[in-house]
Structures are given as C-alpha cells and as structure tokens.
Amino acid sequence: MLEQLAPPAEDPILSLTVAYRQDERDDKLDLGIGVYRTADGHTPVMAAVREAAIAIAAQQDSKSYVGLAGNEAFNQAMITLLLTDTSALARTAAIQTPGASGALRMLGELIAYARPGATVWLSRPSYVNHQPVMEACGLEVREYPYFDPATKQVDEPSMLAAIAKLGPNDVLLLHGCCHNPTGADISWNSWQKIAAMAQQQGFLPFVDLAYQGFGDGLDADAAGLRLLADTLPEVLVAVSCSKNFGLYRERTGAALIIGETLEHAQRAKGHMQRIARATYTMPPDHGAAIVAHILADTQLQQSWLTELNAMQQRIVRLREQLAGAFREASGSERFHYFQHHRGMFSVTGLTPEQTAALRDQHGVYVVGGGRVNVAGLSENRIDKLVSAFLAVGA
Ligand code: LMR
Numbered sequence: 001m002l003e004q005l006a007p008p009a010e011d012p013i014l015s016l017t018v019a020y021r022q023d024e025r026d027d028k029l030d031l032g033i034g035v036y037r038t039a040d041g042h043t044p045v046m047a048a049v050r051e052a053a054i055a056i057a058a059q060q061d062s063k064s065y066v067g068l069a070g071n072e073a074f075n076q077a078m079i080t081l082l083l084t085d086t087s088a089l090a091r092t093a094a095i096q097t098p099g100a101s102g103a104l105r106m107l108g109e110l111i112a113y114a115r116p117g118a119t120v121w122l123s124r125p126s127y128v129n130h131q132p133v134m135e136a137c138g139l140e141v142r143e144y145p146y147f148d149p150a151t152k153q154v155d156e157p158s159m160l161a162a163i164a165k166l167g168p169n170d171v172l173l174l175h176g177c178c179h180n181p182t183g184a185d186i187s188w189n190s191w192q193k194i195a196a197m198a199q200q201q202g203f204l205p206f207v208d209l210a211y212q213g214f215g216d217g218l219d220a221d222a223a224g225l226r227l228l229a230d231t232l233p234e235v236l237v238a239v240s241c242s243k244n245f246g247l248y249r250e251r252t253g254a255a256l257i258i259g260e261t262l263e264h265a266q267r268a269k270g271h272m273q274r275i276a277r278a279t280y281t282m283p284p285d286h287g288a289a290i291v292a293h294i295l296a297d298t299q300l301q302q303s304w305l306t307e308l309n310a311m312q313q314r315i316v317r318l319r320e321q322l323a324g325a326f327r328e329a330s331g332s333e334r335f336h337y338f339q340h341h342r343g344m345f346s347v348t349g350l351t352p353e354q355t356a357a358l359r360d361q362h363g364v365y366v367v368g369g370g371r372v373n374v375a376g377l378s379e380n381r382i383d384k385l386v387s388a389f390l391a392v393g394a
Contacts, residue, residue, distance in 0.1 A: 012128050012368050020365045028363035029381055029388075031373045034180070034344045035248060036214075036311055039378050046246045048304035052293040053286075066285050068273035070096025074288035077295040078239055078254040082209065082222055088229035093269035094256045095276065096283045100210045100240030101129055103255035107206065107236045108137035109275045110257070110268060111171055120171045120206070123147070123159075125347070125369060127180045127208065130173060144172075147182045149349050152337035154184045160193055168202035171236075176209030177221035178343020181371035185215065185342050191224040195231045205232065210240040213308045214315060214375070215342035218244075233260035241291050243344070244308055250287030315344070315375050318382075322374065325386045344375040354392040362388035 016032035035043045069075060075094040083089050097103040111118050120134045123146035134141050145158035166172060174194070179185050186194075198205050207225045215221045228235050237256035242248045255272060259265030276282065294300045319338050326335030338346055350358070350370030358364040364385060366372050377385065 016365050016367060019359075023363060023365075025363040027384065028365070029377075029384060030365050031376050031385070032365045032367050034243065034373055034375070036243065036246065036315075036344070036375045037378065039380070041378050043248070044246065046304060046307050048294045048300045048307065049245060049247065049290055051303070052290045052297075052300060056286075056289050056293060060289075066282060068095075068276055068282050069269065070283045071285060071288040071292055073296065074252075074292040075254060077292055079256060081218075081295065082212070082225060082237060082239060082256065083229050083258075084219070084222075084226070086226045086230040088226075088235070088258045091260065091262045091265055092229075092256055092258045093262070093265035094254050095269060095272050096288045097238075097253045097255050097276075098251040098280065098283045099242060100208065100238045100253040101133060102251065102280075102283065103238035103240075103253045104130065104133045104208065105137065105279070106255045106272045106275055107238055107257075108134050108139060109279075110255075110272055111204075111206075111236075112137045112139055113271060113275070114268070115169065115171075115204075118169055118171055118204075120173055121162075121166065122173050123175065123179070125181055126173070127175075127210075128367075130208070134173075139171075146179075147184055147347065149347075152182075152184060152347070152349070153340070154179075154182075154186050154190070156187065156190050159186070160190060160197075163194060163197055163203075164201075166197070166201055166203040170203040171206050172198070172203050173206045173208060174224070176207045176212065176225045176237075177215040178211035178345070180210065180343070181345050181347050181367065181369060183337075183341025183343055183346040183374075186224070188223070191227050195228050198228065198232050204234055204236065206236040206238075208238045210238075211243050211343045212239070213244040214312055214344060217309065217312060218305065229258050232258075234258060234264075241287060245287075245291055245294075245304070247287040247290065250290070251284060252287030252291060311375075318374055318377055318379065319346075321379065322377070322382055322385070325382050326389070329386045329390060338374065341374075344373050345371050346374055347371050348389075348394065350389075350392070350394055354394060357392040358388055362391065364388045 119140045124143040144162040148155040235258040241252040257268040323339035348370035
C-alpha cells in the first residue's frame with residue numbers, strides 16, 4: 001500500500017522551522033512561524049500562565065475525561081472575551097478545539113453538513129492553512145481581492161465589489177484583526193459595509209480571530225467581529241489562545257457559533273460535538289484549564305492583560321524602528337508599510353528568488369511570498385534584517 005505514495009508536499013511554514021533548526025550559522029534569523037519573541041529572542045511563558053499552571057497542578061485531583069465540548073468554563077470565558085457588550089452574548093454557543101486550526105476544521109465541517117455546496121471565500125492572500133482545511137471539509141474555495149501589492153494596503157474598493165456579489169450560498173472568511181499573512185487590516189468603514197451587505201444579501205460571515213490583543217488592544221481587535229455579531233443573525237468564529245496567551249504548543253482554541261436564537265446555536269454545537277467525536281473525540285484540557293483559571297481570577301487576569309499589552313506595544317515599537325531603519329538605509333519610504341501594518345506579520349512582496357537568497361546567503365528565514373514575522377524580531381537584529389533585504393534587491 002505505502003510504496004505507491006508520492007512524497008508529500010511540505011508545509012510552507014512548519015518546514016521552515018525544521019530547516020532553520022538544521023542551519024548551523026550563528027547569526028541566522030528566524031522570521032518564519034508566528035511566535036512572539038522577547039528582545040533576547042525567547043518565546044516566554046506568560047507570568048499568569050505559569051501561575052495558573054502551578055495552581056492547577058496543585059489543585060487538580062483527577063485526570064478523568066472532561067467532555068466532547070472540552071472545558072465549558074473556558075468556552076464561556078471565550079464567548080465573554082470575544083463578544084463583550086453585544087446582543088450576541090445571549091445566543092452564542094462554543095466548543096473548545098485543538099487550536100484555531102481545529103476550530104476552522106470543526107466549523108468547516110459544520111458548514112459542509114448544514115449547507116452542502118456552499119462556497120467559502122478567502123482573502124487573496126490568506127493564512128496558508130485556510131484553503132487546505134476548507135477543502136478537506138469538501139467545501140468549494142474561492143478568493144476575493146484583498147491586498148494591493150503596490151500600496152501594501154487593503155484594496156477596499158475591489159474587496160467590497162467582490163463581496164457585493166455574494167449570496168446565501170456563500171461564506172465570507174474574514175480575519176478579525178492582524179491579517180495573516182499581510183498585516184493589512186480592513187477599515188472600520190469596510191466592516192460596516194460588510195455588515196450591511198451580509199444583512200441584505202444573506203451570506204454568512206466566518207471570522208478567524210487568532211491574534212486578539214496583538215494589533216491595537218483586546219477590545220479594538222474584536223470591534224469588527226462585535227459589529228457583525230451585534231447586527232447579524234448568524235456568524236461563525238474561530239479563535240486561538242496560541243498567541244495572546246502564548247500557549248502555542250498546548251493547542252488551545254474555540255469554535256463559536258452565533259445563532260439567530262440560543263437554541264439554534266446549541267443545536268449547531270451538538271453537531272460539532274458529533275463531528276469532534278468522529279475526529280479527535282475531545283480536545284486536550286491543559287491549555288483551556290489555564291485560560292479558564294486566569295479569566296476567572298481578577299488578579300491573574302490583570303497580570304495577563306498587562307503582559308499582553310506590553311507585548312502589543314513592543315510590536316508597534318519594533319514596527320516603527322524597522323520602518324525607520326529601512327528609511328535610513330534605503331533613503332526611501334518604500335518600507336513605510338511596516339509601520340502601518342498590525343500584528344505579527346507583514347507581507348513584503350519578495351520574489352521566491354529573493355526569499356531563497358535571504359535564506360541561503362544571509363541565514364534569514366521568511367515565509368514564501370515574503371511574509372516577515374516582525375514579532376519574532378529582536379531590536380538588535382533589525383540592522384541585519386535591513387541589510388539582508390537591501391542586499392537581495394528588495
Ligand atoms: C503562522 O501563521 O505562522 C501561525 O499561525 C502558525 C500556524 O499554525 O501556521
């Protein structure tokens with residue numbers, strides 16, 4: 001059986017991590033996979049996470065099963081964190097999932113079950129895992145125009161014109177904040193237009209919110225989602241705690257279903273539990289138990305928020321410093337977009353040849369398409385990145 005298998009395609013992000021680890025150069029620089037790093041290049045365990053993990057280890061007296069929907073205190077805390085002050089709070093159900101990719105898969109399977117033949121629309125470009133996950137659910141995938149490579153901003157007129165043609169058989173996948181890979185987010189004005197169009201045309205918004213707190217702050221980053229949640233009968237949400245709680249390896253996420261009524265949302269939740277049972281049965285508990293513990297404790301929640309805000313502000317500063325260093329070294333404004341983008345990533349528009357030269361000649365690893373993880377950069381490596389970019393002709 002196995003001899004007939006062709007070699008599998010490599011994952012464009014995770015394969016970089018492997019190549020980087022094998023690279024023996026001392027001055028190599030990993031700006032591939034999306035992890036936050038401190039000034040000394042370390043991805044820390046947040047103080048509140050460490051404290052919660054210690055408390056859980058001391059208090060937990062059983063490792064018995066939790067349930068198909070995972071940790072319900074965590075699910076409720078995620079609903080509150082995302083949908084604060086919206087009417088959707090009373091008509092939303094959630095299941096805990098293994099990361100946001102797990103949530104994308106569970107929600108994709110739900111769409112395929114509830115609306116066979118639906119088309120899922122992805123931004124061009126989008127997170128590399130969106131298309132494979134949606135296609136694995138048997139859904140048709142198409143793209144709407146999003147990023148303008150010339151301005152490095154969202155081409156909002158083209159995006160809105162494409163969305164204006166969607167109807168009840170369409171699902172519109174939106175990045176809640178900190179667009180991956182581009183770093184270019186849609187304006188408040190566009191969120192309002194999308195909400196109005198969804199109301200009139202009947203397409204279903206599906207929001208992927210993997211970086212809440214990394215863009216402009218916890219509430220600001222959820223503003224677009226909250227607008228949709230408040231005004232529309234149905235919205236799907238995939239959420240991750242990988243970045244804002246630094247729980248990457250614990251695979252902690254949630255799939256939220258906002259329904260016209262709570263009964264609709266709970267029925268959909270029941271179907272997702274059935275789908276989860278046929279996939280992985282139930283998610284691992286540890287990360288969700290930590291998040292639930294933090295969000296139920298005022299002092300720990302404050303500690304988490306303070307640390308998260310410090311991370312967000314440092315990313316903004318890194319972006320300013322990077323744009324400034326490029327301005328000085330290149331004598332031009334063509335890298336100013338680093339300053340305007342939000343979240344971990346910026347798409348730089350490097351060609352495949354320039355990306356390969358960055359890696360081979362300078363030991364700088366960025367994702368294909370030229371995505372740079374700004375949040376993985378240390379202040380003292382900015383000059384290396386800038387000179388490598390200019391040396392490959394960026
Ligand atoms: C990334 O885009 O680098 C992260 O979201 C990691 C992942 O799961 O692909």
